[in-house]
Amino acid sequence: MFVVMNRIPVKPEYAERFEEVFRTWARLVDRMPGFIRNLVLRPQNPGDPYVVLTLWESEEAFRAWTESPEFKEGHARSGTLPREAFAGPNRLEVFQITLDSEVEGD
Template identity: 30%
Template sequence: MYIAMNRFKIAKGSESQFEDIWRNRDSKLKENPGFVEFHLLRGKTHDEEGFTQFVSHSTWESEEAFIGWTKSENFRAAHKTAGDNRSIYLGPPVFEGYTSVIDG
């Protein structure tokens, strides 16, 4: 199992807009071989720094399945508007990928 995550710092007050972007995007993740599940997670609001932490979390059967997704037409289509709404992002997303060593 492989878990792919992107961490986002979203400007305080823009949380609903960010959630709507994800809610309304046509990712077609379920059409990709090896896809298991997806979650968008909302974390703590850092008042002093002016952002709320979010994490996109997708689970795949393998790292190879995830890499296949990143090279697919579905991936390009899902990310074609990634540069829109720049004002709500405090920096680029930070990717983290993990291979499961213990399941259960």
């Protein structure tokens, strides 16, 4: 399994709008081949970034998503938030799962 984590620093006054954009965007990724799950984690501490996790069957499935028309549409929607909504740049990280407590035999 392939996991993509995006840390997005959102100013508190834009949090509600940010979450609404992701609720709409999530419907686009849900239909993609190889997509498993999307989690948007709201920070408990003001000033900490949101964390957006997407789980994929493979890196290839994720790469196909990034080249799809749905990806372009979703990121165009994120442009509905002004630049000042963000406290800094996002940070994208990618991982391979080596242990999953929900899967027997790991």
